[in-house]
């Protein structure tokens with residue numbers, strides 16, 4: 081088995097699979113490392129459809145989407161080390177040493193010139209949100225419930241309350257009802273749902289599952305097993321009003337309160353993270369501040385469309401191959417500075433030496449109407465776009481041609497301004 | 503009278519203003535043609551692709567994800583689920599393989615969406 085690689089990709093979800101295929105096509109020797117027994121990442125448990133409209137013009141389920149990428153990797157004979165844990169990651173010379181463990185080889189090492197981190201995201205857990213009461217059995221994150229039902233094949237409970245209106249929670253509300261459980265309601269502390277509108281329709285409305293906005297769970301009842309929760313309206317500052325609480329009997333509380341990129345393994349490398357996204361600060365090639373390190377997919381920032389996850393995998397894979405094969409120039413970075421109603425934008429900087437086109441993803445920080453987006457460098461405006469409405473759950477994608485920037489551009493400003501309640 | 507619908511054919515989730523029926527159907531707010539077809543269908547016979555799982559006899563793959571190849575009427579979803587819950591898969595299937603020919607009188611087949619592979623996947 082080859083031990084020295086041009087590119088090693090960590091994580092065989094859609095981002096990692098796309099990165100590996102792209103690196104291979106660019107002429108690099110590449111392999112994938114995956115801790116689970118099968119490739120496909122989180123898509124293995126996302127059995128609902130709606131994936132792939134942008135990339136394939138078809139509505140695929142998660143497993144079908146993943147299967148196309150797995151087949152593409154297999155056709156290229158790219159090795160995947162499954163059930164392999166990455167124990168340690170170190171810099172060595174101008175490359176990386178990965179210390180890994182699996183059943184066949186115990187502890188072993190691989191080296192790579194470039195690394196693509198495609199480790200996905202994880203869910204916020206009960207500890208990261210504030211609920212009073214004991215911690216009886218029956219409190220799960222939406223992703224855990226998804227794994228129990230769709231991979232392991234059992235129902236976690238019969239009477240469920242869902243806290244948070246994120247997409248995975250909405251999708252699991254429908255899934256629980258289809259499998260014969262009762263869903264008492266979805267409770268969201270904010271006045272707006274955080275999931276996509278289509279999921280409000282096809283997951284809640286279709287199955288008469290009530291959505292309670294400006295309402296939250298403040299207490300869990302029960303000693304060994306959840307017996308109920310206290311739900312409470314919240315004021316406009318998202319503070320619960322305890323004297324208006326009421327008890328909802330249930331045996332299961334499902335938390336759907338958000339995702340955060342997973343980058344713990346990169347810490348020893350001294351990677352610079354963006355506090356807004358939780359992912360590395362990258363340029364348009366998705367290169368992090370550590371030379372030779374690239375990031376993509378949900379490890380970079382939480383995406384709502386897997387199609388964009390794959391796109392970022394391709395960009396990172398191609399760039400990692402170019403780096404490993406010595407085809408890149410030393411970078412010349414200009415900051416990409418978000419302003420106004422932008423929650424975050426990726427990438428955080430532009431490498432003017434590399435040039436080409438930059439795919440920029442951004443989210444609004446609130447729902448705005450008649451929004452105007454401008455990209456400018458110095459006093460030159462290089463891109464203008466208008467949106468009738470922008471909502472934080474829906475990510476926007478724009479393409480910026482670096483050739484349009486004036487020579488010697490310092491900082492590039494990305495500005496979004498809109499009107500309240502579009 | 504105009505009715506408001508949300509198109510669920512893609513994540514854009516266009517807000518449609520719909521009036522009239524059949525030949526006289528008028529749709530506004532759709533960003534693409536599929537929104538018109540959706541509105542027509544939603545007013546007469548709302549239907550959905552059903553995605554769920556079926557039991558298998560393989561301990562390393564206890565449930566297999568499946569979907570309907572085409573849409574089934576929303577009103578028939580629970581009848582479909584009942585039939586699907588009675589199935590047990592005894593062969594290793596791949597995406598596209600038919601699990602049930604005609605689901606609960608809808609004429610729509612139920613197909614596998616995941617690759618069950620031969621035992622544990624070994625790729626290296």
Ligand SMILES: Cc1cc2nc3c(=O)[nH]c(=O)nc-3n(C[C@H](O)[C@H](O)[C@H](O)COP(=O)(O)OP(=O)(O)OC[C@H]3O[C@@H](n4cnc5c(N)ncnc54)[C@H](O)[C@@H]3O)c2cc1C
Nearest residue numbers: 091092093094095114115121122199200223377378384386
């Ligand atoms: C519970 C959940 C449900 C979701 N549902 C949807 C949905 O319905 N629709 C949608 O569009 N998006 C959904 N998403 C977002 C979804 O994650 C992305 O669309 C997409 O699958 C992300 O791809 P990825 O390759 O970046 O990450 P993932 O698919 O998460 O893949 C990351 C892979 O890296 C592996 N890995 C992580 N760390 C290591 C390590 N140290 N060593 C080795 N391997 C490692 C993991 O095992 C995993 O296989 C969901 C996310 C979560 C967490």
Ligand code: SF4
Nearest residue numbers: 509511512516534537
């Ligand atoms: S009308 Fe077209 S663009 Fe709009 S939600 Fe429907 S399918 Fe998507």
